[in-house]
Amino acid sequence: MRFFALAVAIVAAVGALELAAAAALPIPATRLAGGTAAVNACDTDGFTFRHAADTNGRITSVTVGSMASTCAGGTLRVTLANGTTSVGSGTAALPSVGFTGSATVSMSPTPLSSGVTAVYAVVEGP
Amino acid sequence: MNRRQRLVIAAMVGIMVFATVFAVAASLSITATSLGAGTATVASCDTNGVTTSFETTYSATAAGYQVTTVHVAGIATPGCDGLTMKVTLIGAADASLAERTVTLATPAANPTDLNFTADNVLAASVVKISIVIA
Numbered sequence: 001m002r003f004f005a006l007a008v009a010i011v012a013a014v015g016a017l018e019l020a021a022a023a024a025l026p027i028p029a030t031r032l033a034g035g036t037a038a039v040n041a042c043d044t045d046g047f048t049f050r051h052a053a054d055t056n057g058r059i060t061s062v063t064v065g066s067m068a069s070t071c072a073g074g075t076l077r078v079t080l081a082n083g084t085t086s087v088g089s090g091t092a093a094l095p096s097v098g099f100t101g102s103a104t105v106s107m108s109p110t111p112l113s114s115g116v117t118a119v120y121a122v123v124e125g126p
Numbered sequence: 127m128n129r130r131q132r133l134v135i136a137a138m139v140g141i142m143v144f145a146t147v148f149a150v151a152a153s154l155s156i157t158a159t160s161l162g163a164g165t166a167t168v169a170s171c172d173t174n175g176v177t178t179s180f181e182t183t184y185s186a187t188a189a190g191y192q193v194t195t196v197h198v199a200g201i202a203t204p205g206c207d208g209l210t211m212k213v214t215l216i217g218a219a220d221a222s223l224a225e226r227t228v229t230l231a232t233p234a235a236n237p238t239d240l241n242f243t244a245d246n247v248l249a250a251s252v253v254k255i256s257i258v259i260a
Binding site for chain 2: 031032033034035036037038039041077079081084085086089120121122124125
């Protein structure tokens with residue numbers, strides 16, 4: 001009787017091990033990271049532009065105004081265009097502290113004011 | 127036949143019956159695919175997020191300032207090392223404007239830069255940015 005019980009126990013144990021092996025199917029862990037964030041404009045109501053010209057009528061600088069305080073610390077880029085062709089551009093760093101909402105950007109090259117039909121500006125950052 | 131002999135015979139008969147049932151069960155023909163199941167943790171390779179910044183340049187093609195480079199900083203290392211990062215610029219109505227994929231270095235560069243110049247995406251049209259590292 002004890003022999004029979006022992007045999008049954010061994011068979012049951014082997015079966016249990018097989019079941020356990022099947023249940024333990026290994027799955028390699030996955031690494032994943034993801035997300036979406038809004039890209040908010042630092043200024044939502046637009047800028048004002050005022051240019052300075054030399055005696056030859058060439059635009060030497062553009063002053064951009066009405067920039068929101070949230071643009072402080074960013075980088076201001078200005079491009080003068082004739083049609084869609086760039087005829088002058090410049091960059092200015094907006095201070096993080098003491099930003100007044102206005103910045104003057106020197107142009108290079110300095111196009112004739114008569115040859116400028118559009119001005120584009122962007123603030124990167126902050 | 128004494129008691130011991132009867133027990134031995136009974137045990138043998140029992141084992142034979144069990145073995146027969148087992149053999150019948152084993153011979154059951156089932157055409158099926160193998161199946162296994164398990165659960166694994168989907169661990170985030172970066173738990174504290176990343177930051178993004180943009181570079182732009184004037185584009186006559188886009189008639190305005192377009193996104194040239196997106197910098198992704200703060201990528202966890204070594205957690206995200208060697209993984210694939212996909213960055214999508216999203217516009218109005220959640221429309222995808224452009225998408226770039228890069229394999230992160232080991233260790234991941236800080237920042238890791240993605241070049242969007244060829245996509246001619248106006249900076250003003252970018253409303254959201256989506257990043258996935260997998």
